[in-house]
Amino acid sequence: MPLEQSPTLKDFYPAPETTQPPARRGNKVFRYLTACLAFLILVLLLSNLGQGGLSSARGGSGVVRGLVLSENGLPLQDGYVKILGTDLTATLAPDGTFEIKNVPDGVRSLVVLDRYTGLEISFSAISGDVLDLGLIRFRITAVPEP
Amino acid sequence: MKQFKGQSLAEYVLLLVLVASAAILVLRLFGFSLRQAYCDVGIALGFAQACETTYCEDDFSSGKDSWATNNGDSPTGNWQFNDGQLCATGNSAIYNKCSQSMTPSDYTVKLDSINLERGDGYGIYFRSDVVDGKVNGYTFQYDPGLGAIVFRKWVDGRELSPFAVHRVPSNYDWYGKPQDVEVKVSGDTFTAYINGEPVLTAQDSTYPTGSAGIRTWDNTKFCMDGFGITPNQP
Numbered sequence: 001m002p003l004e005q006s007p008t009l010k011d012f013y014p015a016p017e018t019t020q021p022p023a024r025r026g027n028k029v030f031r032y033l034t035a036c037l038a039f040l041i042l043v044l045l046l047s048n049l050g051q052g053g054l055s056s057a058r059g060g061s062g063v064v065r066g067l068v069l070s071e072n073g074l075p076l077q078d079g080y081v082k083i084l085g086t087d088l089t090a091t092l093a094p095d096g097t098f099e100i101k102n103v104p105d106g107v108r109s110l111v112v113l114d115r116y117t118g119l120e121i122s123f124s125a126i127s128g129d130v131l132d133l134g135l136i137r138f139r140i141t142a143v144p145e146p
Numbered sequence: 147m148k149q150f151k152g153q154s155l156a157e158y159v160l161l162l163v164l165v166a167s168a169a170i171l172v173l174r175l176f177g178f179s180l181r182q183a184y185c186d187v188g189i190a191l192g193f194a195q196a197c198e199t200t201y202c203e204d205d206f207s208s209g210k211d212s213w214a215t216n217n218g219d220s221p222t223g224n225w226q227f228n229d230g231q232l233c234a235t236g237n238s239a240i241y242n243k244c245s246q247s248m249t250p251s252d253y254t255v256k257l258d259s260i261n262l263e264r265g266d267g268y269g270i271y272f273r274s275d276v277v278d279g280k281v282n283g284y285t286f287q288y289d290p291g292l293g294a295i296v297f298r299k300w301v302d303g304r305e306l307s308p309f310a311v312h313r314v315p316s317n318y319d320w321y322g323k324p325q326d327v328e329v330k331v332s333g334d335t336f337t338a339y340i341n342g343e344p345v346l347t348a349q350d351s352t353y354p355t356g357s358a359g360i361r362t363w364d365n366t367k368f369c370m371d372g373f374g375i376t377p378n379q380p
Contacts, residue, residue, distance in 0.1 A: 030157065037164035044171035082301065084352050109352065111301050118304040140307055 059105040060127025068096045068112050068136045076114060076138050084109040084120075112138055201253055202244035202358075202375040206232045213240045216279045216303075224362075233369040234268070234362045241276060241359035245375055251355040252332045254379070258372035259324035265366030266291030267320075271359035272331050274300065283356045286329045286338045286346075290320040291364065297336055297348040310336075310348030324371075332378050 064083075068076045075096030082089045083103055090098045100110075103125040110133070112119045117140045123131060173180060204212050210220055210227045216239060221227075224238040255270050262268060267289040274283020280303030287296050287308075293316065296308035314320075328339040334351040337344050358375055362368065 030161070034157070034161055034164065037161070037168055040168050041164060041171060044168060044175060047171075047175050084301065111306065113302060113304045116304060118301050118306040120299065120306050120309075 061102045061104050062125040062127055063099060063101050063130040064103050064108075064110065064123060064125060064133060065097065065099040065130065066110075066133035066136050068092055068098065068138055071137065071139050076112070079112060079114045079138070082111050082113065084111060112136060114138065200374055200376050201248050201250060202242055202373075204242070204244075204373045206230050206370075206372065212243050214243055215240055216276055216281065218276075231369050231371055232360075232373070233367070234360070235367045236365075237363045239271070239281070239359060239361040241271065241274070241357060242373065242375070245357035245359075246275075248357065248375065250377070252378055253358075253375050254328055254330045254377070255358045256372070256374040256376065257327045257360075257370050258374070260327055260368055260370035261324040262288065262290070262321050263367045263369070264321060265362075265368075266364040267362075268366060268368050269298070269361040269363075270327065270329050271357070271361060272329055272336070273353040273356035274359060275353075275356045279303070283353050284336065284350070285361060286327075286336070288320075288327065288340075295338065295340075295346050297338070297346065297350075299350065299352060309350060310346055312346045330378055 066081075068079060068081070070076045075094060076092055079092045080089055081092065081098050081100065083100060085108070086104065088100050088103060090100045092098050105125055105127050107122060107124050110121045110123060112121070119136070119138055119140065121133065121136065123133060125131060170180065173183075202212075206227050207230045210225065213221050213225070215221055221240045222238070224234055224236045225240055226233045251273070253272075255272050257270065260268070267287055269285035269287040269289075271281065271283055271285050274281050274285075276282075281300045282302065283300050285298045285300065285305075287298060289296055292308075292311075294308075294311045294313050296312070297310040298308045299306045325340050326342065328342075330337045330339065334349050336348050336350070338346045360373070
């Protein structure tokens with residue numbers, strides 16, 4: 001081919017557009033599915049974590065108080081109370097009263113303990129509230145309390 | 147230009163891994179044990195031996211090294227390990243050392259051929275831990291003193307009123323008959339069996355993990371042939 005007939009740079013300008021083949025519908029669905037699964041796993045991981053220590057960190061706390069008397073009506077001596085599942089404890093005052101602060105929200109169990117035995121009482125702690133359990137008779141029974 | 151259709155092998159592998167991970171996490175979220183599932187399927191297909199593992203076991207032929215008291219000491223004279231038997235008298239408790247290092251929280255505690263000869267009864271500790279000589283956990287009690295079999299909770303070494311009771315008829319003969327006694331601990335549900343028959347079920351979620359042991363009190367005397375902790379069978 002003579003030099004005059006050979007193409008110049010202008011013949012190539014503007015450059016032809018390189019066209020990508022359109023993404024197939026199947027590929028799009030596949031990638032969408034993968035992304036959804038990855039998100040689901042992230043949510044599940046957080047839920048599994050939440051079942052552990054993180055869940056207990058949620059919510060507020062309240063105060064619970066009461067009076068513990070022995071079967072003969074006198075303040076229980078050498079006794080203390082404890083919220084099960086927590087480190088919260090309080091020694092009974094000489095008049096048998098007690099108060100525990102920072103009790104986490106929800107249904108809780110308070111146990112009253114003397115030297116050998118204990119009595120369990122369920123209650124619901126509500127954030128910001130003071131719950132007065134009133135008089136607790138410290139009586140150990142061979143069967144569950146009604 | 148060559149057109150690639152479909153997904154690459156890597157993408158399929160990624161999808162499979164993600165699906166498997168999601169499935170496992172969902173099962174975990176609902177407290178489902180994958181190992182238990184394999185065992186259940188294996189047993190259903192007649193491969194029971196595949197899951198016949200034992201977490202802890204003692205036939206009492208090698209002394210008392212597997213046991214400790216509340217204070218971590220070797221069991222005293224109240225507990226006699228002789229000729230493949232453990233015999234106990236008086237007021238005391240011992241804990242199985244193997245169970246204290248055991249990972250699973252769901253298990254079945256077994257006492258083989260336990261024979262109460264006299265006294266107010268014996269108990270099986272489960273989901274229990276001893277801290278500073280004080281036990282926190284549960285007991286199942288075979289309890290002629292109460293005239294009942296019961297589940298009881300322990301807090302800081304103090305026993306609480308039973309949270310589940312099965313009253314036994316007054317003419318029931320408590321003594322002089324060897325029995326296989328088991329306590330199956332699964333999630334927050336506890337079931338006691340005597341000679342394979344369920345006799346008491348209870349629920350409590352205070353203590354999610356812990357070890358096993360044996361207790362006796364008052365003027366009790368009993369002997370037993372074996373102690374074991376196994377995975378739960380369906």
